Amino acid sequence: MNSVERVLTTINLKEPDRVPLDLGGPISGITKIAYDGLKTHLEMRELPSVVWDRMQQLVEIDERVLQRFGIDFRHIRLNPPRKEEIKEVSGESFVNEWGITFRRSGYYFEIVDDLSPLYKASSIDDVESYRGPKPHEGRFGGLREKAKKLSEQGFAVTCDAFTGGVLELPVWLRGFKKFYHDLVANPEFADALLDRASELLKMFWGAFLDEVGDYAHIVLIGDDYGMQQGMLISPKMWREKVKDRMGELFSFIKQKGKVKIELHSCGSVRPIVGDLIEIGLDVLNPVQPRAKDMDSFQLKKEFADRICFHGGIDIQYVLPTGSPKDVQDEVRTRIQAFAPGGGYILAAAHNIQPDVPPTNVVALYDAVQKYGMYPIG
């Protein structure tokens, strides 16, 4: 089996030859410090470390590293915006193409809530007049050729998310506290902003898939609904405000290309997994193992014949603080939980952070040779 066959077999809930592996993209990537450590450990120090995501400090992962671990996915993403679309406030702060302000905070860049572009918006007119960036051709140059080449090489090609989803983009445009307050106190305003965000997302995904839809296999959307102890918003509010809009986005994307949809949604999202399946979700990431009600065995038991899981390897404790043996045990546990019958793609439950030692990254991917060959023992 080549990579794409392996990945599509497992997404179609059948057993491939081994558990497929992902590394790369905006939610299963690696931070610069961790990558530099890994390169040294692998005696590949000469490889470049180019940061492509300033907010999360993620780097391009060299083909040799991907090959070393047998990674089945290759990620393609929009080209960076034009220089004039980004406003550099200082080396420590910038405004991105959506008008969202980021400021350096220790290792990362974080969104500055009260400088959000719609923070001061007071009417639905203000929301409707928000223009946002344009999906101009500079964002797509060369992507079709790249997707074609990777697809022909037999890799599973994922189109990466370029901003938040139907719920998260409004949060970023309006500011976290303001938008959560709107959802309760000003629902019409919240609806207008959810609609505007959905329109913008469709416009971008449409243009993206017009370029690469023929060669892409997976579309990755990020939209956080959960936290450690439960959902951010109630399942009822999610069903009223997000479900249909997200469903429309999924259908729109599936009309644009023969792709599977992967959703990244951190934390505890158990109450809405059934709803996500209903609106056409194929792959759920990151099934965060320490979040409430996200027990891997229970999830598999309940949803095994309906959805593929992606991620799952504990990044909150085991990867940063465990030994390589602990990491191997963690991999074995997740594989035993999720992999039988297919429907599991292995990756860390989020980007590999600076505090994860390189020996644990190696242990993570190498353990698959031991525990991830089908039939699962």
Place this chain on the structure above:
Amino acid sequence: MEKAVVDLAEEEASKLARQCVELDVDPERMVSTISKALKVVGDKYEHGEYFLPELVTAGTMMSSIVELVKPLLTAKGVKARGKVVIGTVKNDVHDLGKTIVAAMLISAGFEVVDLGTDVDPNKFLAAAKNEKPEIVAMSALLSTTRVEMKNVIDALERSGLRSKVKILVGGGAVTQDFASKIGADAYGEDAIEAIRICTRLVGDKTKEK
């Protein structure tokens, strides 16, 4: 007013609060009403009826009522239940959880000194020295920043202030295990538990005295 807050009826609650002030209602009675509302909101959160949008809204409402009542309490010479210095640790700017806890503590009758986010250990130390709080509360969302909590505790230890304050920790990256390991006095899983713990810790402090 309790019902208006619990039902998240913002305009109604603010109208009633203003009326109470105009009618010279005892400010302590107003605080106790808000505290009761807070308890009900907390119960609803714990039972999965309310989530973050409702908590943010209730927190906003309660803060604005408390702002209205504060000068009246000061004029009457009413003492707070205790003082809490609170902040998100160095290199971490996640403030939602911390802000909700701060708003709820104020509503529950505590005096709160909010140091904000990305707070240097020295700033916690200075606040512990100058503000003389009963409790220092720290939040961290990231596994890479939770180590700062230990740095604050060590700094308090070195300056001889550790025994003078109780330490409460919380946030996404923190567990009871971690809290025990770094020598914190308590771990709060969410805002509601944090209020309960602060009440208990202030009680413990009073007994120690």
